[in-house]
Structures are given as structure tokens and as C-alpha cells.
Amino acid sequence: MLPLKVDSYLDLLGKTPEYASLLSSARRLNEAQLTFSKLIPAQLKQYCRLGLILDGKLTILVENGAVASKLKQISPSLLIKLQQRGWKVTAFQILVQAHNSPKNSRPFEKQGHSKRKSKLSQTGKECLTQLAATMSDSELKKTIQFFVRKHQDTSIDYNDSET
Structure with missing residues (x-):
């Protein structure tokens, strides 16, 4: 029931001129993230977030260097798949953002350390x-x-x- 109320609220908020552009951008980014998640290997999905596309360069925020390395390996085929779906992307910029991950934000003790x-x-x-x-x-x-x-x-x- 709660998601329905939130969606109704966001739809109503999206009709106001002050928030229409922001919510439209958020929806496009969410749709792009869902599409991107379908194109990358399943084991990488939870560690990658999309950033901006500026001048044909897609910024991808990743959790660690291993994920960045794997994305670099598959980037040629990923680029072709995105272009086939109509994305105007010609290059990737992969940025490691380890501390932005909810998984890494757990307290030290909860990670098995004492x-x-x-x-x-x-x-x-x-x-x-x-x-x-x-x-x-x-x-x-x-x-x-x-x-x-x-x-x-x-x-x-x-x-x-x-x-």
C-alpha cells in the first residue's frame, strides 16, 4: 500500500511546475538504470550506478576496482548494445565510488570486525x-x-x- 501512496504523491508533485522537470529527469535516470542493468552481467548489477551522459560520454559509478576492471573488459560490447537501443553514447568514464555503496556503509563491527x-x-x-x-x-x-x-x-x- 505504501508504494502506491508514494507513487500517487510523486505523480501529483510532478504536475507542479517546480518539480516536473526534476521528477521527469529522475524517471529517465531510473529507466536508464534499469535498461543498463539488463545489459551488464548479473554479478555486476548491484555494484554499478549510472551517472550523467555528457558529450557522448556515459559516467558509470562502481563500488570497487574489480568491478571497474570487468566493465572495462566488456565495454566494447556494452557500447554496441547501448547504441543499438538508441543511446547516444560513444565512450565510458568509470569512476570508483566505494564509500557510496550501502553495503560498505555498515558499521565496522557489523562487517565481522571487533x-x-x-x-x-x-x-x-x-x-x-x-x-x-x-x-x-x-x-x-x-x-x-x-x-x-x-x-x-x-x-x-x-x-x-x-x-
Whole structure:
């Protein structure tokens, strides 16, 4: 029911002179995006958005370099398909816009990362202490000793296989 109300509202808004041009452009861009999505491989659809067409150059905004690379590979055949559909396109400009993707805008923790500090196991501490004991005085030895001391108070016993 909600999409119907929004569509009705947009149709009504589109009849006002102030918004008619804007909504007409938005509809054309949406139709162009749908057409473009049908022409590119399915695995790329969610990572590509159309930009402007200026002087025959179509700007395509992509999420990452891999998608940009794939689009560059298929660009000759894609260009022919678009021209066959009446698009006045002679070239592409592919821009990587990684941070504009809704997928990449998730908080850091939701992407499987955690702010939790790693803790060094008892076996790991013992191994590092033994290593430091065999070393001559150096920055590396001091760093290892500092690292072990730092983890003394926050220790948790893990399996002996973990370090």
C-alpha cells in the first residue's frame, strides 16, 4: 500500500511546475538504470550506478576496482548494445565510488570486525619470554619484553596450540 501512496504523491508533485522537470529527469535516470542493468552481467548489477551522459560520454559509478576492471573488459560490447537501443553514447568514464555503496556503509563491527583486544595465551607468553632470553640486547628484545609485560595482567589461558 505504501508504494502506491508514494507513487500517487510523486505523480501529483510532478504536475507542479517546480518539480516536473526534476521528477521527469529522475524517471529517465531510473529507466536508464534499469535498461543498463539488463545489459551488464548479473554479478555486476548491484555494484554499478549510472551517472550523467555528457558529450557522448556515459559516467558509470562502481563500488570497487574489480568491478571497474570487468566493465572495462566488456565495454566494447556494452557500447554496441547501448547504441543499438538508441543511446547516444560513444565512450565510458568509470569512476570508483566505494564509500557510496550501502553495503560498505555498515558499521565496522557489523562487517565481522571487533574492537575487542586480542589476548596472548600463557604458552605464547612463555615462548616469547624464551625467545627474548636468547637474544642479545636490541630494540626487538625490548619490544618483545614490553609486549609480554603488557599482556601479563590481561591473560587468558587458551589451548596450548594457540599463541
